[in-house]
Amino acid sequence: MSAFTLHDLEAIIASRAAASAETSYTKKLLDKGAAHCAKKMGEEAIEVVLAGAGETRDRVVAEAADLLYHLLVLLKARDISISEVEALLKSRTAQSGLDEKASRKDA
Ligand SMILES: N=c1c2ncn([C@@H]3O[C@H](COP(=O)(O)OP(=O)(O)OP(=O)(O)O)[C@@H](O)[C@H]3O)c2ncn1[C@@H]1O[C@H](COP(=O)(O)O)[C@@H](O)[C@H]1O
Numbered sequence: 001m002s003a004f005t006l007h008d009l010e011a012i013i014a015s016r017a018a019a020s021a022e023t024s025y026t027k028k029l030l031d032k033g034a035a036h037c038a039k040k041m042g043e044e045a046i047e048v049v050l051a052g053a054g055e056t057r058d059r060v061v062a063e064a065a066d067l068l069y070h071l072l073v074l075l076k077a078r079d080i081s082i083s084e085v086e087a088l089l090k091s092r093t094a095q096s097g098l099d100e101k102a103s104r105k106d107a
Contacts, residue, residue: 006072010082013072026073034077041070 016026029037044067051063075082092100 006068006082009069010072010076013069013076017076029070029073030077034074037070037074037077041067041074044070 013026016024017030019027021028021031029040044063048063048067051059072082075085
């Protein structure tokens, strides 16, 4: 099976931005704006929390997939690419998580 990455899903989401809201759930979300996309992502995050705390492994996987989809829709609504997020994550590999946390307190 060939790998399916967040970049592939990002491309699907971008293509749906030009679709009809009658045929595309993504377009329906994007038409409602970034605040609505953020609210939906928050709901999905809570579902991941609940699944992670006590539901089955399959439920955690399913809710994580929903969350990643809704995160990418939110990023699209804010005109942010997953590459930009990845670049920030990459820059953070230069230091430990504890050092990064301390630097935020200084900021
Ligand atoms: N990966 C996903 C994906 N993950 C989750 N979801 C949808 O996200 C919703 C989240 O669940 P909820 O229980 O909150 O859904 P809901 O109550 O129906 O949502 P609302 O009516 O409240 O918005 C469900 O409707 C899921 O179907 C997704 N919808 C689309 N995709 C991908 O996006 C592609 C394009 O989809 P369309 O834009 O619909 O063509 C699809 O082929 C998939 O690859």
